[in-house]
Amino acid sequence: MQKIIVVTGGNRGIGLEICKQLAAKGHIVIMGCRDEEKGKQVADSINGVVIPKKLDVTNKEDAIKIAKETTELFGPIDVLINNAGVMSQDNVLEVSAEEQRRVMETNVLGPLQMTQAFAPFMQESDDPRIINISSQMGQRYAQTADHSAYRLSKYTLNGLTLQLADALPNFKVNCMHPGWVKTDMGGESAPLSVEEGADTAVWLATAEGISSGGFYCERGVMEW
Ligand SMILES: NC(=O)c1ccc[n+]([C@@H]2O[C@H](COP(=O)([O-])OP(=O)(O)OC[C@H]3O[C@@H](n4cnc5c(N)ncnc54)[C@H](OP(=O)(O)O)[C@@H]3O)[C@@H](O)[C@H]2O)c1
Known part of the structure; x- marks a missing residue:
């Protein structure tokens, strides 16, 4: 069955490949990207239905607008893939509050705000799903001092996934580690x-x- 699927950070890396594979399976893909021009260029090169939309995951209002437009055109959204993320190079004893905020803003508040924005527009789906792209660096066993803001953000994202699974009992809410992947x-x-x-x-x-x-x-x- 054809699904309506939103992918954040879909213009490059793992997100772009997720868009390609889902479009190849015949699904309608809404490709979230911060730079709409770049998004259009890559979306045009993909076989299938991939619609680029300007979406910074720190902007809940834009997400609500996209959710409304999408449901008006295609019906309820079936899947939200919270893929957008940023890395940090730091050590826990030196990391600044500013750097912690930057990473948490995208990697944790991003998926939270996107879920708050899109979930109401997914309630009518027969099989609503949310997938948070986390990392092995978010495991309890991986909480070492290096890359501390990133590790903590993914650990928190895993916890957020459990909260969202509890709050949305008719959804399938999961998080995942993609492996160590050749991207930027x-x-x-x-x-x-x-x-x-x-x-x-x-x-x-x-x-x-x-x-x-x-x-x-x-x-x-x-x-x-
Ligand atoms: N690569 C790995 O080995 C690996 C391993 C474990 C987990 N992951 C996770 O997998 C996901 C994708 O990683 P990747 O390797 O594909 O990274 P990437 O190549 O650096 O791409 C990151 C994507 O996220 C977007 N992005 C960043 N901040 C954003 C924001 N505020 N709003 C919207 N989009 C934003 C970027 O958009 P711009 O082009 O506008 O910057 C880009 O499209 C991330 O969540 C990452 O933590 C990756």
């Missing part, structure tokens, strides 16, 4: 391609028999 964030040494990195998100968005409140990696539940 992951760098050239990463072992995985974007195709591999996008796989679990696409599976969580479309497969049958998915439950709610899990942390996934390589299509399996992982402890965090």
Whole structure:
């Protein structure tokens, strides 16, 4: 069945590949991007229906506008993939409050605000799903002092996923680790391609028999 799917940070990296794979499966993809021009350029190169929309995940009003326009055109939104994220290079004893805020704003408040904006427009879906792209660096076992703002943001995002799963019992709300993926964030040494990195998100968005409140990696539940 064709789904209506919103992907944040869809203009490059793992988000772009998620858009490509979902469009190739015949779904209607709303590609959130901060720079609409860049979004249009990449969306035009994808086979299938990919609609670029200007969306900074720190802007809830824009998200509500997109949700309204999308439901008017296509009906209820089925899936929200909170993919947009930023990395930090820091140490917990030195990280500034400003840097912590920057990372939390995008990686935690972003998914929270996007969910608050889109969830009311997903209630009529037969199978509403939210997927938060987290990281292995968000696991309890991975809370080392380096990249501290990033690690803490993903740890918090995992907790937020549980809260949202509780608040939205008719939804499937999950978070996941894409693996270490060759992107601007992951760098050239990463072992995985974007195709591999996008796989679990696409599976969580479309497969049958998915439950709610899990942390996934390589299509399996992982402890965090
Ligand atoms: N790559 C890895 O190895 C890896 C591993 C674990 C988890 N992850 C997670 O996977 C997700 C995607 O990572 P990636 O490697 O594809 O990163 P990336 O190549 O750096 O791309 C990040 C994307 O997020 C967007 N973005 C950042 N801040 C945003 C904001 N405020 N509003 C809207 N969009 C925003 C960027 O948009 P602009 O182009 O406008 O900057 C870009 O599209 C992230 O959540 C990341 O933490 C990645």
